[in-house]
Amino acid sequence: MAPCQRFAQDLSDFADNELDKISKGRLTDHLNKCPNCAKYLKQIQVLRSYLRELSPIKPTQEFVPILRDRMRKFQQEKSRPERTMFFPGHRLVPVLGIGALSLLVVFLLVDQSPKSSVQSTRMAVQKSQSVESPNNALALESDTQDQKVASGQSGFAAQVAESDTLARADSTSNSQDLDAVRSRIRAVNY
Amino acid sequence: MLDKTSPMTDKKPSPKSPTDEELILYFQEGDVYAFEQIVHRYKEPLVNFIYHFLGDRSNAEDVVQETFIRVYKNKHLYRNIAKFSTWIYTIASNLAKTELRRRRRRRILSISQMGFDDKDYDLPDHVKTPEGIVDGEMKESIIREAIEKLPAKFKEVVILRDVQEFSYEEISEILDIPIGTVKSRVNRGRQRLQKKLQYLLDK
Numbered sequence: 283m284a285p286c287q288r289f290a291q292d293l294s295d296f297a298d299n300e301l302d303k304i305s306k307g308r309l310t311d312h313l314n315k316c317p318n319c320a321k322y323l324k325q326i327q328v329l330r331s332y333l334r335e336l337s338p339i340k341p342t343q344e345f346v347p348i349l350r351d352r353m354r355k356f357q358q359e360k361s362r363p364e365r366t367m368f369f370p371g372h373r374l375v376p377v378l379g380i381g382a383l384s385l386l387v388v389f390l391l392v393d394q395s396p397k398s399s400v401q402s403t404r405m406a407v408q409k410s411q412s413v414e415s416p417n418n419a420l421a422l423e424s425d426t427q428d429q430k431v432a433s434g435q436s437g438f439a440a441q442v443a444e445s446d447t448l449a450r451a452d453s454t455s456n457s458q459d460l461d462a463v464r465s466r467i468r469a470v471n472y
Numbered sequence: 473m474l475d476k477t478s479p480m481t482d483k484k485p486s487p488k489s490p491t492d493e494e495l496i497l498y499f500q501e502g503d504v505y506a507f508e509q510i511v512h513r514y515k516e517p518l519v520n521f522i523y524h525f526l527g528d529r530s531n532a533e534d535v536v537q538e539t540f541i542r543v544y545k546n547k548h549l550y551r552n553i554a555k556f557s558t559w560i561y562t563i564a565s566n567l568a569k570t571e572l573r574r575r576r577r578r579r580i581l582s583i584s585q586m587g588f589d590d591k592d593y594d595l596p597d598h599v600k601t602p603e604g605i606v607d608g609e610m611k612e613s614i615i616r617e618a619i620e621k622l623p624a625k626f627k628e629v630v631i632l633r634d635v636q637e638f639s640y641e642e643i644s645e646i647l648d649i650p651i652g653t654v655k656s657r658v659n660r661g662r663q664r665l666q667k668k669l670q671y672l673l674d675k
Contacts, residue, residue: 283670284667285663290663291655291656291659293659294655298640298658300640322666329673330662332611332672332673333619333630333635334637336615337612338516338520339519339520339523339532340516340519341516341536342529342533345515345519345533345536348537349537349540356545
């Protein structure tokens with residue numbers, strides 16, 4: 283059973299004693315004529331009394347101890363940052379990390395630049411040496427081979443002499459020495 | 473802890489016990505016993521309010537605990553322009569609504585995870601014939617169930633108005649809605665309850 287739509291709100295406000303005088307008068311007139319709304323009002327009043335009389339739900343006995351415990355934990359958490367004020371490690375971690383990384387990068391750059399120059403000079407020296415000595419050796423080798431072909435000699439003594447002269451030629455780099463070695467070979471061959 | 477008298481009460485001699493607003497002021501000044509008195513005063517009404525709202529005692533206690541923790545943490549946020557009860561009920565009702573939303577999400581998730589073959593089942597209804605209703609506990613449980621099934625926006629105003637007996641102005645402040653809206657929601661909530669509980673209300 284629903285109340286007349288026009289008076290539904292007034293009926294609720296009336297039950298709460300929140301209706302102004304004029305509205306109250308108008309509603310009373312209506313209630314005298316409408317048993318449906320009168321019944322509805324009575325039901326609302328009974329409902330309200332039931333709701334008011336609902337037995338209270340009491341919190342369990344653990345409620346306060348648990349709350350105390352939570353408050354204690356909160357206090358402990360709150361006091362923690364004050365202790366770290368002396369050594370705010372958690373704040374320094376990113377700063378220290380970035381610092382260490384940049385130091386590492388700088389160190390690597392500084393370390394690599396002289397290394398490369400040393401290496402390049404070393405390589406240049408080796409290159410020049412390898413360019414110089416093989417040429418000499420090759421020239422020497424070709425000379426001795428020419429001499430062998432010309433003389434038609436191919437004995438063990440000649441080979442020993444040849445290797446000996448080659449070894450010597452390796453250690454000498456100037457052309458005067460080379461000439462002296464060549465003349466010696468010729469002397470041995472003849 | 474709650475039986476101890478607040479040492480701060482000596483500062484302000486008053487024949488009556490301090491008001492809620494005085495207690496929170498003392499607590500803001502550092503008196504922990506004042507907070508304990510607040511807990512003593514509000515734990516039961518808040519548990520009742522949230523219990524009706526959520527329909528679950530254990531969850532209700534959790535929410536009320538969280539309410540007190542929020543008050544404890546944010547004591548400095550309370551300004552003496554509003555009633556303390558309004559402030560603490562606002563915190564509690566907001567937390568209860570959050571809990572309801574979380575539950576709804578969980579329910580949606582569990583439904584979406586249900587396969588096509590899963591069949592829903594109905595819980596057996598309470599005996600709803602007037603003859604079957606024994607006065608007392610049975611009647612209470614039926615009323616509580618009817619309240620719990622109300623949509624949240626009607627439920628909160630009906631509990632605050634008819635169970636906790638707050639004024640329309642206070643409810644308006646707690647829920648941050650206009651008084652007209654409060655009145656209209658109370659009316660609609662009551663209409664729904666009246667429809668559901670008609671057989672109990674015909675005396």
